[in-house]
Amino acid sequence: MDDFYRENILDHYKNPRNSGHLDHPTASAEGVNPLCGDELAVELEIEDDTVQDVRFNGRGCAISQAAASMISDVVKGKTVAEVRALGSEDVLEELGIPLSPIRLKCALLSVNVLRVALGDASDDRDLEWKSA
Protein backbone atom coordinates (compact mmCIF):
# COMPACT_ATOMS: atom_id res chain seq x y z
CA MET A 1 0.00 0.00 0.00
CA ASP A 2 2.77 2.41 0.84
CA ASP A 3 4.03 1.31 -2.55
CA PHE A 4 0.71 2.32 -4.05
CA TYR A 5 1.12 5.92 -2.95
CA ARG A 6 4.80 6.00 -3.78
CA GLU A 7 6.71 9.22 -3.78
CA ASN A 8 6.54 9.99 -7.50
CA ILE A 9 2.77 9.46 -7.67
CA LEU A 10 2.19 11.79 -4.74
CA ASP A 11 4.60 14.28 -6.28
CA HIS A 12 2.67 14.34 -9.56
CA TYR A 13 -0.60 14.59 -7.59
CA LYS A 14 0.57 17.54 -5.54
CA ASN A 15 2.56 19.24 -8.30
CA PRO A 16 0.82 18.33 -11.54
CA ARG A 17 2.85 18.94 -14.68
CA ASN A 18 1.31 20.87 -17.56
CA SER A 19 -1.54 22.10 -15.43
CA GLY A 20 -3.54 25.16 -16.47
CA HIS A 21 -4.71 26.51 -19.80
CA LEU A 22 -3.30 27.07 -23.30
CA ASP A 23 -3.64 30.40 -25.02
CA HIS A 24 -4.73 28.84 -28.30
CA PRO A 25 -5.92 25.26 -27.88
CA THR A 26 -6.95 23.52 -31.11
CA ALA A 27 -8.74 20.67 -29.37
CA SER A 28 -10.22 20.12 -25.91
CA ALA A 29 -12.47 17.80 -23.95
CA GLU A 30 -13.76 17.15 -20.46
CA GLY A 31 -14.37 13.84 -18.79
CA VAL A 32 -15.70 12.50 -15.51
CA ASN A 33 -15.46 9.21 -13.75
CA PRO A 34 -18.97 8.97 -12.30
CA LEU A 35 -17.90 6.24 -9.93
CA CYS A 36 -15.81 8.50 -7.75
CA GLY A 37 -16.35 11.95 -9.19
CA ASP A 38 -12.92 12.42 -10.77
CA GLU A 39 -13.03 15.35 -13.19
CA LEU A 40 -10.49 16.05 -15.89
CA ALA A 41 -10.30 18.55 -18.75
CA VAL A 42 -7.63 18.57 -21.44
CA GLU A 43 -6.53 21.21 -23.93
CA LEU A 44 -4.30 20.36 -26.89
CA GLU A 45 -2.37 22.44 -29.37
CA ILE A 46 -1.94 20.31 -32.47
CA GLU A 47 0.15 21.45 -35.40
CA ASP A 48 1.39 19.37 -38.35
CA ASP A 49 -0.43 16.38 -36.92
CA THR A 50 1.74 16.60 -33.81
CA VAL A 51 0.91 17.58 -30.24
CA GLN A 52 2.88 20.76 -29.61
CA ASP A 53 1.52 21.43 -26.16
CA VAL A 54 -0.98 20.10 -23.65
CA ARG A 55 -2.69 21.19 -20.43
CA PHE A 56 -4.75 19.20 -17.98
CA ASN A 57 -7.10 20.58 -15.35
CA GLY A 58 -9.02 18.55 -12.88
CA ARG A 59 -9.83 17.41 -9.43
CA GLY A 60 -10.06 13.89 -8.22
CA CYS A 61 -8.14 11.07 -6.61
CA ALA A 62 -4.36 10.88 -6.58
CA ILE A 63 -4.30 8.15 -9.22
CA SER A 64 -6.43 10.02 -11.76
CA GLN A 65 -4.59 13.31 -11.34
CA ALA A 66 -1.08 11.83 -11.17
CA ALA A 67 -1.76 9.73 -14.27
CA ALA A 68 -2.87 12.84 -16.17
CA SER A 69 0.26 14.68 -15.08
CA MET A 70 2.51 11.81 -16.18
CA ILE A 71 0.72 11.32 -19.51
CA SER A 72 0.95 15.04 -20.24
CA ASP A 73 4.72 14.71 -20.53
CA VAL A 74 4.33 11.62 -22.70
CA VAL A 75 2.02 13.13 -25.33
CA LYS A 76 4.13 16.18 -26.12
CA GLY A 77 5.74 15.73 -29.54
CA LYS A 78 3.67 12.66 -30.32
CA THR A 79 1.60 12.38 -33.49
CA VAL A 80 -2.17 12.23 -33.25
CA ALA A 81 -2.07 8.56 -34.20
CA GLU A 82 0.42 7.86 -31.42
CA VAL A 83 -1.76 9.65 -28.84
CA ARG A 84 -4.79 7.67 -30.04
CA ALA A 85 -2.86 4.46 -29.50
CA LEU A 86 -2.09 5.20 -25.84
CA GLY A 87 -3.70 2.68 -23.54
CA SER A 88 -3.61 1.06 -20.16
CA GLU A 89 -0.12 -0.35 -20.65
CA ASP A 90 1.33 3.10 -21.18
CA VAL A 91 -0.48 4.55 -18.17
CA LEU A 92 0.49 1.64 -15.92
CA GLU A 93 4.10 1.90 -17.06
CA GLU A 94 4.13 5.57 -16.07
CA LEU A 95 2.49 4.91 -12.71
CA GLY A 96 4.68 1.90 -12.08
CA ILE A 97 2.12 0.07 -9.96
CA PRO A 98 -0.54 -2.57 -10.62
CA LEU A 99 -4.15 -1.37 -10.34
CA SER A 100 -7.46 -3.09 -9.69
CA PRO A 101 -10.11 -2.57 -12.41
CA ILE A 102 -11.89 0.06 -10.34
CA ARG A 103 -8.73 2.12 -9.86
CA LEU A 104 -7.66 1.50 -13.46
CA LYS A 105 -10.75 3.44 -14.46
CA CYS A 106 -9.34 6.43 -12.52
CA ALA A 107 -5.95 6.06 -14.20
CA LEU A 108 -7.42 5.77 -17.69
CA LEU A 109 -9.48 8.94 -17.43
CA SER A 110 -6.55 10.88 -18.91
CA VAL A 111 -6.15 8.75 -22.06
CA ASN A 112 -9.91 8.58 -22.45
CA VAL A 113 -10.33 12.34 -22.33
CA LEU A 114 -7.45 12.67 -24.82
CA ARG A 115 -9.28 10.37 -27.23
CA VAL A 116 -12.44 12.45 -26.88
CA ALA A 117 -10.44 15.61 -27.58
CA LEU A 118 -9.21 13.96 -30.79
CA GLY A 119 -12.78 13.30 -31.84
CA ASP A 120 -12.98 9.65 -30.86
CA ALA A 121 -15.66 8.12 -28.70
CA SER A 122 -14.84 7.53 -25.06
CA ASP A 123 -14.43 3.85 -24.43
CA ASP A 124 -13.51 1.40 -21.76
CA ARG A 125 -11.70 -1.03 -24.03
CA ASP A 126 -8.76 -1.24 -21.68
CA LEU A 127 -10.83 -2.32 -18.74
CA GLU A 128 -10.80 -6.00 -18.17
CA TRP A 129 -12.96 -7.20 -15.33
CA LYS A 130 -11.38 -10.11 -13.61
CA SER A 131 -12.37 -11.76 -10.39
CA ALA A 132 -9.81 -11.31 -7.67
Add this chain to the structure above:
Amino acid sequence: MLRPGPLGFGLRRRVYTERMAVEAPTTPLDAARIKLDFPILMREVNGMLPAYLDSAASSQKPRQVIDAIVDVYETSYAAVHRAVYTLGERATERYEAARDTVTAFLNAASRREVIFVRNATEGLNLVAYAYGLKFLGPGDVIVSTEMEHHSNLVPWQEVARRTGAELRYVRLTDRGELDTESLEELAGADVKLVAATHVSNSLGTVNDVAAIARWAHDHGAVMVCDGAQAAPHRVVDVQALGCDFYAISGHKMCGPGMGALYGRADLLEAMDPFLTGGGQIAKVTLEGTTWNELPYKFEPGVPPLAEAVGFAAAADYVTRIGLEAIHEHEQVLTAYGWELLSAIPGVNLFGPPPPDRAGILSFTVDGVHAHDVAQILDAEGVCVRAGHHCTQPAMRHFDVVATSRASVYLYNTTDDLDRLAAGVDRVKRTFGV
Protein backbone atom coordinates in the same frame (compact mmCIF):
# COMPACT_ATOMS: atom_id res chain seq x y z
CA MET B 1 -30.76 6.02 26.54
CA LEU B 2 -26.98 6.34 26.73
CA ARG B 3 -25.74 9.80 25.99
CA PRO B 4 -22.29 11.26 26.49
CA GLY B 5 -21.94 13.42 29.59
CA PRO B 6 -19.74 16.50 29.70
CA LEU B 7 -16.64 14.36 30.07
CA GLY B 8 -17.56 11.69 27.57
CA PHE B 9 -19.39 8.42 27.97
CA GLY B 10 -20.04 6.16 30.84
CA LEU B 11 -16.89 4.18 30.76
CA ARG B 12 -15.35 0.85 30.58
CA ARG B 13 -11.92 0.94 29.10
CA ARG B 14 -9.45 3.37 27.69
CA VAL B 15 -8.38 2.90 24.12
CA TYR B 16 -6.45 3.87 21.12
CA THR B 17 -4.75 7.16 21.30
CA GLU B 18 -2.60 9.41 23.32
CA ARG B 19 -3.58 12.61 21.60
CA MET B 20 -7.01 12.55 23.15
CA ALA B 21 -8.61 10.69 25.95
CA VAL B 22 -11.73 9.30 24.32
CA GLU B 23 -13.20 6.53 26.37
CA ALA B 24 -14.79 3.56 24.66
CA PRO B 25 -18.46 3.63 25.64
CA THR B 26 -20.71 0.73 26.47
CA THR B 27 -23.80 0.04 24.39
CA PRO B 28 -26.93 -2.04 24.92
CA LEU B 29 -25.70 -4.68 22.45
CA ASP B 30 -22.90 -7.18 22.75
CA ALA B 31 -21.73 -6.45 19.22
CA ALA B 32 -18.60 -8.59 19.52
CA ARG B 33 -20.90 -11.54 20.07
CA ILE B 34 -23.36 -10.53 17.36
CA LYS B 35 -20.40 -10.40 14.99
CA LEU B 36 -19.98 -14.15 15.46
CA ASP B 37 -23.30 -14.61 13.62
CA PHE B 38 -21.74 -13.12 10.48
CA PRO B 39 -19.35 -15.58 8.85
CA ILE B 40 -17.86 -12.99 6.51
CA LEU B 41 -16.85 -10.78 9.42
CA MET B 42 -14.99 -13.69 11.01
CA ARG B 43 -12.92 -14.37 7.90
CA GLU B 44 -9.65 -12.62 7.27
CA VAL B 45 -9.21 -10.44 4.21
CA ASN B 46 -5.60 -9.55 3.39
CA GLY B 47 -4.63 -11.10 6.70
CA MET B 48 -7.01 -9.01 8.81
CA LEU B 49 -10.56 -9.31 10.08
CA PRO B 50 -12.55 -6.62 8.27
CA ALA B 51 -13.79 -3.56 10.14
CA TYR B 52 -16.91 -3.40 8.00
CA LEU B 53 -18.21 0.17 8.03
CA ASP B 54 -20.23 0.19 4.81
CA SER B 55 -23.62 -1.10 5.90
CA ALA B 56 -25.35 1.98 4.51
CA ALA B 57 -24.40 0.65 1.07
CA SER B 58 -25.17 -2.97 1.89
CA SER B 59 -25.11 -4.97 5.10
CA GLN B 60 -23.54 -8.34 5.76
CA LYS B 61 -25.65 -11.45 6.31
CA PRO B 62 -25.92 -13.54 9.49
CA ARG B 63 -25.78 -17.32 9.54
CA GLN B 64 -29.53 -17.36 10.37
CA VAL B 65 -30.38 -15.67 7.05
CA ILE B 66 -27.93 -17.76 5.03
CA ASP B 67 -29.35 -20.93 6.61
CA ALA B 68 -32.93 -19.89 5.82
CA ILE B 69 -32.02 -19.40 2.17
CA VAL B 70 -30.24 -22.75 1.98
CA ASP B 71 -33.16 -24.42 3.75
CA VAL B 72 -35.79 -23.17 1.34
CA TYR B 73 -33.78 -24.38 -1.63
CA GLU B 74 -33.20 -27.75 0.03
CA THR B 75 -36.73 -28.37 1.30
CA SER B 76 -39.38 -26.09 -0.18
CA TYR B 77 -38.44 -24.74 -3.57
CA ALA B 78 -40.82 -24.63 -6.53
CA ALA B 79 -42.58 -21.93 -8.57
CA VAL B 80 -44.61 -19.78 -6.17
CA HIS B 81 -48.37 -19.30 -6.82
CA ARG B 82 -48.49 -21.76 -9.69
CA ALA B 83 -47.95 -25.36 -8.71
CA VAL B 84 -50.60 -27.64 -7.18
CA TYR B 85 -48.14 -30.32 -6.07
CA THR B 86 -47.02 -30.35 -2.46
CA LEU B 87 -43.64 -28.67 -3.03
CA GLY B 88 -45.36 -25.88 -4.90
CA GLU B 89 -47.82 -25.35 -2.06
CA ARG B 90 -44.98 -25.31 0.40
CA ALA B 91 -43.16 -22.71 -1.68
CA THR B 92 -46.25 -20.52 -1.88
CA GLU B 93 -46.84 -20.81 1.86
CA ARG B 94 -43.31 -19.75 2.66
CA TYR B 95 -43.43 -16.85 0.23
CA GLU B 96 -46.67 -15.54 1.68
CA ALA B 97 -45.45 -16.14 5.23
CA ALA B 98 -42.50 -13.90 4.35
CA ARG B 99 -44.97 -11.20 3.35
CA ASP B 100 -46.72 -11.54 6.69
CA THR B 101 -43.38 -11.09 8.46
CA VAL B 102 -42.56 -7.93 6.50
CA THR B 103 -46.11 -6.64 7.01
CA ALA B 104 -45.63 -6.95 10.77
CA PHE B 105 -42.12 -5.51 10.53
CA LEU B 106 -43.49 -2.30 9.00
CA ASN B 107 -46.74 -2.46 10.99
CA ALA B 108 -48.75 -2.13 7.80
CA ALA B 109 -52.50 -2.47 8.32
CA SER B 110 -52.80 -5.27 5.79
CA ARG B 111 -50.66 -7.71 3.86
CA ARG B 112 -52.36 -6.38 0.73
CA GLU B 113 -50.35 -3.20 1.24
CA VAL B 114 -46.92 -4.89 1.09
CA ILE B 115 -45.49 -5.45 -2.38
CA PHE B 116 -42.26 -7.35 -2.85
CA VAL B 117 -39.80 -5.59 -5.14
CA ARG B 118 -36.10 -5.90 -5.88
CA ASN B 119 -35.08 -3.03 -3.63
CA ALA B 120 -36.14 0.42 -2.46
CA THR B 121 -35.12 1.87 -5.82
CA GLU B 122 -37.60 -0.36 -7.61
CA GLY B 123 -40.27 0.45 -5.02
CA LEU B 124 -39.84 4.19 -5.56
CA ASN B 125 -39.87 3.73 -9.33
CA LEU B 126 -43.06 1.72 -8.98
CA VAL B 127 -44.72 4.70 -7.28
CA ALA B 128 -43.31 7.13 -9.84
CA TYR B 129 -44.49 5.17 -12.84
CA ALA B 130 -47.70 3.62 -11.54
CA TYR B 131 -48.91 6.56 -9.45
CA GLY B 132 -47.02 9.59 -10.78
CA LEU B 133 -47.60 9.05 -14.47
CA LYS B 134 -51.28 8.29 -13.93
CA PHE B 135 -52.28 10.99 -11.47
CA LEU B 136 -49.96 13.94 -12.12
CA GLY B 137 -50.18 16.46 -14.92
CA PRO B 138 -49.36 20.03 -16.01
CA GLY B 139 -49.75 22.55 -13.20
CA ASP B 140 -49.20 19.94 -10.49
CA VAL B 141 -46.18 20.30 -8.24
CA ILE B 142 -43.97 17.47 -7.02
CA VAL B 143 -41.81 18.28 -4.01
CA SER B 144 -38.57 16.42 -3.43
CA THR B 145 -35.55 17.43 -1.37
CA GLU B 146 -31.95 18.39 -1.92
CA MET B 147 -30.76 15.50 0.28
CA GLU B 148 -32.46 12.69 -1.64
CA HIS B 149 -30.66 9.66 -2.92
CA HIS B 150 -30.88 9.76 -6.71
CA SER B 151 -33.45 6.95 -6.52
CA ASN B 152 -35.98 9.30 -4.90
CA LEU B 153 -35.07 12.22 -7.15
CA VAL B 154 -34.38 11.03 -10.70
CA PRO B 155 -37.71 9.12 -10.99
CA TRP B 156 -39.51 12.37 -10.10
CA GLN B 157 -37.51 14.29 -12.69
CA GLU B 158 -38.71 11.69 -15.18
CA VAL B 159 -42.34 11.98 -14.03
CA ALA B 160 -42.14 15.78 -14.27
CA ARG B 161 -40.65 15.58 -17.75
CA ARG B 162 -43.29 13.16 -18.99
CA THR B 163 -46.38 14.68 -17.34
CA GLY B 164 -45.60 18.38 -17.42
CA ALA B 165 -45.74 18.56 -13.62
CA GLU B 166 -43.28 20.89 -11.94
CA LEU B 167 -40.58 19.53 -9.64
CA ARG B 168 -39.48 21.69 -6.72
CA TYR B 169 -37.10 21.04 -3.89
CA VAL B 170 -36.87 21.53 -0.16
CA ARG B 171 -33.40 22.97 0.41
CA LEU B 172 -30.74 21.98 2.89
CA THR B 173 -29.50 24.02 5.80
CA ASP B 174 -25.77 24.12 6.47
CA ARG B 175 -26.32 21.56 9.22
CA GLY B 176 -27.54 19.23 6.51
CA GLU B 177 -31.14 19.32 7.63
CA LEU B 178 -34.25 20.14 5.63
CA ASP B 179 -34.94 23.85 5.53
CA THR B 180 -38.53 23.99 6.76
CA GLU B 181 -38.85 27.58 5.57
CA SER B 182 -38.25 26.48 2.00
CA LEU B 183 -41.00 23.90 2.49
CA GLU B 184 -43.40 26.58 3.69
CA GLU B 185 -42.61 28.62 0.58
CA LEU B 186 -44.19 25.80 -1.40
CA ALA B 187 -47.42 25.93 0.59
CA GLY B 188 -49.22 28.05 -2.01
CA ALA B 189 -48.32 25.76 -4.91
CA ASP B 190 -50.56 22.99 -6.16
CA VAL B 191 -48.53 20.27 -4.47
CA LYS B 192 -49.74 16.76 -5.33
CA LEU B 193 -46.84 14.62 -4.16
CA VAL B 194 -44.04 14.96 -1.62
CA ALA B 195 -41.04 12.61 -1.89
CA ALA B 196 -38.61 12.64 1.02
CA THR B 197 -36.21 10.28 2.65
CA HIS B 198 -36.50 9.09 6.24
CA VAL B 199 -32.72 9.07 6.81
CA SER B 200 -30.14 10.68 4.50
CA ASN B 201 -27.66 8.12 3.18
CA SER B 202 -24.87 10.66 2.78
CA LEU B 203 -25.42 13.04 5.71
CA GLY B 204 -27.03 10.86 8.36
CA THR B 205 -29.84 13.38 8.84
CA VAL B 206 -33.07 11.98 10.28
CA ASN B 207 -36.19 13.63 8.91
CA ASP B 208 -39.45 14.03 10.78
CA VAL B 209 -41.45 11.91 8.35
CA ALA B 210 -44.66 12.17 10.37
CA ALA B 211 -44.52 15.97 10.17
CA ILE B 212 -43.74 15.93 6.44
CA ALA B 213 -46.60 13.48 5.83
CA ARG B 214 -48.96 15.73 7.81
CA TRP B 215 -47.82 18.74 5.79
CA ALA B 216 -48.36 16.82 2.56
CA HIS B 217 -51.84 15.71 3.58
CA ASP B 218 -52.78 19.21 4.77
CA HIS B 219 -51.90 20.41 1.28
CA GLY B 220 -53.77 17.66 -0.52
CA ALA B 221 -50.67 15.69 -1.50
CA VAL B 222 -49.52 12.11 -1.01
CA MET B 223 -46.23 11.41 0.72
CA VAL B 224 -43.63 8.96 -0.60
CA CYS B 225 -40.87 8.01 1.81
CA ASP B 226 -37.53 6.37 1.08
CA GLY B 227 -36.98 4.15 4.10
CA ALA B 228 -33.86 2.35 2.86
CA GLN B 229 -31.58 3.87 5.53
CA ALA B 230 -34.16 3.85 8.32
CA ALA B 231 -35.88 0.46 8.46
CA PRO B 232 -32.68 -1.52 9.18
CA HIS B 233 -31.79 0.73 12.11
CA ARG B 234 -34.92 1.86 13.97
CA VAL B 235 -38.49 0.86 14.59
CA VAL B 236 -40.59 1.80 11.56
CA ASP B 237 -44.37 1.97 11.89
CA VAL B 238 -45.83 3.12 8.60
CA GLN B 239 -49.20 3.78 10.19
CA ALA B 240 -47.70 5.99 12.88
CA LEU B 241 -45.58 7.81 10.30
CA GLY B 242 -48.69 8.40 8.23
CA CYS B 243 -46.87 8.24 4.90
CA ASP B 244 -48.69 6.86 1.85
CA PHE B 245 -45.75 4.91 0.41
CA TYR B 246 -42.64 3.60 2.13
CA ALA B 247 -39.84 1.73 0.35
CA ILE B 248 -37.18 -0.47 1.98
CA SER B 249 -34.25 -2.63 0.87
CA GLY B 250 -33.70 -6.00 2.52
CA HIS B 251 -30.03 -6.16 1.62
CA LYS B 252 -29.36 -3.19 3.89
CA MET B 253 -30.97 -5.03 6.84
CA CYS B 254 -29.07 -8.31 6.86
CA GLY B 255 -31.13 -9.84 4.07
CA PRO B 256 -30.57 -10.76 0.42
CA GLY B 257 -31.34 -8.66 -2.66
CA MET B 258 -35.01 -8.07 -2.07
CA GLY B 259 -37.09 -5.10 -1.02
CA ALA B 260 -40.61 -4.11 -0.15
CA LEU B 261 -42.92 -1.26 -0.94
CA TYR B 262 -45.65 -0.33 1.50
CA GLY B 263 -48.53 1.50 -0.15
CA ARG B 264 -51.92 2.59 1.18
CA ALA B 265 -54.46 0.11 -0.16
CA ASP B 266 -56.85 2.67 -1.66
CA LEU B 267 -53.99 4.27 -3.60
CA LEU B 268 -52.64 0.93 -4.80
CA GLU B 269 -56.16 -0.03 -5.91
CA ALA B 270 -56.44 3.13 -7.99
CA MET B 271 -53.06 2.66 -9.65
CA ASP B 272 -52.33 0.67 -12.77
CA PRO B 273 -49.58 -1.96 -12.65
CA PHE B 274 -45.96 -0.89 -13.02
CA LEU B 275 -44.86 -4.09 -14.74
CA THR B 276 -47.25 -6.46 -16.45
CA GLY B 277 -47.06 -10.13 -17.33
CA GLY B 278 -47.71 -13.44 -15.68
CA GLY B 279 -49.26 -13.75 -12.25
CA GLN B 280 -50.45 -10.18 -11.93
CA ILE B 281 -53.51 -10.59 -14.12
CA ALA B 282 -57.05 -11.79 -13.44
CA LYS B 283 -58.24 -12.45 -16.97
CA VAL B 284 -56.47 -11.99 -20.26
CA THR B 285 -58.11 -12.05 -23.67
CA LEU B 286 -56.65 -10.84 -26.90
CA GLU B 287 -58.81 -7.75 -26.49
CA GLY B 288 -57.68 -6.81 -23.00
CA THR B 289 -56.76 -7.74 -19.47
CA THR B 290 -58.03 -7.24 -15.95
CA TRP B 291 -55.70 -7.06 -12.99
CA ASN B 292 -55.21 -9.46 -10.16
CA GLU B 293 -56.02 -8.31 -6.62
CA LEU B 294 -53.54 -6.66 -4.26
CA PRO B 295 -50.69 -7.16 -3.77
CA TYR B 296 -50.27 -9.60 -6.69
CA LYS B 297 -51.27 -6.94 -9.20
CA PHE B 298 -47.79 -5.46 -8.75
CA GLU B 299 -45.79 -8.70 -8.75
CA PRO B 300 -45.51 -10.12 -12.27
CA GLY B 301 -43.39 -13.16 -13.02
CA VAL B 302 -42.42 -16.09 -10.81
CA PRO B 303 -41.53 -14.47 -7.45
CA PRO B 304 -38.05 -14.84 -5.92
CA LEU B 305 -38.85 -17.29 -3.13
CA ALA B 306 -35.44 -17.68 -1.50
CA GLU B 307 -34.92 -13.92 -1.45
CA ALA B 308 -38.30 -13.39 0.20
CA VAL B 309 -37.62 -16.07 2.79
CA GLY B 310 -34.17 -14.60 3.46
CA PHE B 311 -35.68 -11.13 3.73
CA ALA B 312 -38.19 -12.38 6.32
CA ALA B 313 -35.41 -14.20 8.20
CA ALA B 314 -33.50 -10.91 8.29
CA ALA B 315 -36.53 -9.06 9.62
CA ASP B 316 -36.90 -11.76 12.28
CA TYR B 317 -33.21 -11.52 13.13
CA VAL B 318 -33.11 -7.77 13.71
CA THR B 319 -36.48 -7.88 15.48
CA ARG B 320 -35.26 -10.57 17.85
CA ILE B 321 -32.18 -8.54 18.73
CA GLY B 322 -34.45 -5.53 18.99
CA LEU B 323 -34.57 -2.46 16.79
CA GLU B 324 -34.65 -0.17 19.80
CA ALA B 325 -31.46 -1.73 21.12
CA ILE B 326 -29.87 -1.60 17.65
CA HIS B 327 -30.80 2.05 17.37
CA GLU B 328 -29.37 2.89 20.77
CA HIS B 329 -26.21 0.90 20.04
CA GLU B 330 -25.70 2.89 16.85
CA GLN B 331 -26.37 6.17 18.62
CA VAL B 332 -23.54 5.43 21.05
CA LEU B 333 -21.17 4.28 18.28
CA THR B 334 -22.01 7.31 16.15
CA ALA B 335 -21.28 9.76 18.94
CA TYR B 336 -18.04 7.91 19.64
CA GLY B 337 -16.96 7.87 16.00
CA TRP B 338 -17.90 11.52 15.57
CA GLU B 339 -15.79 12.43 18.60
CA LEU B 340 -12.79 10.43 17.32
CA LEU B 341 -12.90 11.86 13.80
CA SER B 342 -13.65 15.45 14.74
CA ALA B 343 -10.59 15.43 17.00
CA ILE B 344 -8.32 14.80 13.99
CA PRO B 345 -7.13 18.09 12.44
CA GLY B 346 -8.06 18.42 8.76
CA VAL B 347 -11.03 16.07 9.01
CA ASN B 348 -14.39 17.61 8.14
CA LEU B 349 -17.64 15.88 9.09
CA PHE B 350 -20.94 16.49 7.31
CA GLY B 351 -24.49 16.54 8.56
CA PRO B 352 -25.89 17.37 11.98
CA PRO B 353 -23.77 16.49 15.03
CA PRO B 354 -24.89 13.75 17.43
CA PRO B 355 -27.29 12.91 18.90
CA ASP B 356 -29.69 14.17 16.21
CA ARG B 357 -28.45 11.84 13.49
CA ALA B 358 -28.16 8.31 12.18
CA GLY B 359 -25.03 6.13 12.14
CA ILE B 360 -23.59 7.54 8.94
CA LEU B 361 -20.31 9.43 9.27
CA SER B 362 -19.54 11.27 6.07
CA PHE B 363 -16.21 13.05 6.07
CA THR B 364 -13.38 14.52 4.03
CA VAL B 365 -9.69 14.79 4.80
CA ASP B 366 -8.13 18.07 3.66
CA GLY B 367 -5.79 17.55 0.70
CA VAL B 368 -6.82 13.94 0.06
CA HIS B 369 -9.51 12.68 -2.28
CA ALA B 370 -12.15 10.42 -0.75
CA HIS B 371 -11.15 7.56 -3.01
CA ASP B 372 -7.57 7.68 -1.76
CA VAL B 373 -8.81 7.77 1.84
CA ALA B 374 -10.83 4.61 1.22
CA GLN B 375 -7.91 2.90 -0.52
CA ILE B 376 -5.54 3.48 2.38
CA LEU B 377 -8.23 2.46 4.89
CA ASP B 378 -8.63 -0.78 2.91
CA ALA B 379 -4.97 -1.52 3.57
CA GLU B 380 -5.89 -1.36 7.28
CA GLY B 381 -8.85 -3.69 6.78
CA VAL B 382 -11.32 -0.84 7.20
CA CYS B 383 -14.18 -0.90 4.67
CA VAL B 384 -15.74 2.50 3.91
CA ARG B 385 -17.53 3.91 0.90
CA ALA B 386 -16.02 6.75 -1.10
CA GLY B 387 -17.90 8.81 -3.64
CA HIS B 388 -20.98 10.98 -3.97
CA HIS B 389 -23.20 8.23 -2.54
CA CYS B 390 -25.78 8.84 -5.29
CA THR B 391 -26.54 12.21 -3.72
CA GLN B 392 -24.84 14.66 -6.06
CA PRO B 393 -27.11 17.63 -5.19
CA ALA B 394 -26.32 17.20 -1.48
CA MET B 395 -22.59 16.96 -2.27
CA ARG B 396 -22.87 20.13 -4.34
CA HIS B 397 -24.57 21.93 -1.47
CA PHE B 398 -21.45 21.34 0.60
CA ASP B 399 -19.15 22.04 -2.36
CA VAL B 400 -17.49 18.64 -2.37
CA VAL B 401 -17.40 16.06 -5.18
CA ALA B 402 -17.09 13.12 -2.87
CA THR B 403 -16.81 12.12 0.76
CA SER B 404 -15.65 9.03 2.58
CA ARG B 405 -18.49 7.45 4.51
CA ALA B 406 -18.30 5.14 7.48
CA SER B 407 -21.63 3.66 8.52
CA VAL B 408 -22.34 1.49 11.54
CA TYR B 409 -24.70 -1.38 12.22
CA LEU B 410 -25.50 -3.88 14.91
CA TYR B 411 -22.27 -5.86 14.40
CA ASN B 412 -19.90 -2.90 14.71
CA THR B 413 -17.84 -2.30 17.81
CA THR B 414 -15.92 0.67 19.15
CA ASP B 415 -12.83 -1.22 18.01
CA ASP B 416 -13.98 -0.83 14.37
CA LEU B 417 -14.15 2.92 14.89
CA ASP B 418 -10.75 2.98 16.61
CA ARG B 419 -9.34 1.28 13.51
CA LEU B 420 -11.08 3.88 11.34
CA ALA B 421 -9.50 6.75 13.27
CA ALA B 422 -6.08 5.09 13.22
CA GLY B 423 -6.49 4.57 9.47
CA VAL B 424 -7.30 8.23 8.93
CA ASP B 425 -4.10 9.07 10.80
CA ARG B 426 -2.23 6.87 8.35
CA VAL B 427 -3.93 8.61 5.42
CA LYS B 428 -2.62 11.91 6.71
CA ARG B 429 0.90 10.52 7.19
CA THR B 430 0.97 8.97 3.71
CA PHE B 431 -0.12 12.18 2.03
CA GLY B 432 1.91 14.40 4.33
CA VAL B 433 -1.09 16.53 5.29
